Amino acid sequence: MKIWVDADACPVVIKEILFKAAERTGVELTLVANQPVAVPSAKNISFVLVAAGKDVADTEIVRRMQPDDLVITADIPLAAEVIAKKGTALNPRGELYTEENIRTHLSMRDFMATLRADGIDTGGPQALSKNDRQIFAAQLDTMLARFTGKKKRKVKPPPW
Secondary structure, three states: OOEEEEEEOOHHHHHHHHHHHHHHHHHEEEEEEOOOOOOOOOOEEEEEEEOOOOOHHHHHHHHOOOOOEEEEOOOOHHHHHHHHHOOOOEEOOOOOOOOOOOOOOOHHHHHHHHHHHHHOOOOOOOOOOHHHHHHHHHHHHHHHHHHHHOOOOOOOOHHH
């Protein structure tokens, strides 16, 4: 398994969690963005700079990823492509996109886009909370434990 990050919109705190996890486990981590992103100096952590443009980073991630790779993204169409290619997609709030739920996410995304196009203010996503970060870290640890065969670290479980 390799981890790919849609780094253009990935929160810094999530990148830091990913850097620590990659350093701890040795799993390969690659960030992809259309602007430079600082990454730690480690042989298993890399950065790919792509040209500016809509979905250029997404296209590069899908082109390079393999089945069973993990992609960190809040971009629902990218998550759908990852799932179609038999990868795993996880958003920065710790929600796992699956074959079972991706259509619902795509429908909701399209519905919200229609509302915005009609001039309705739908607001934006809430700020990433401490609980969101904990849920993300727990999900990531679960996936890495499956891949590495190691016990996951104890993290406070989500409230639901």
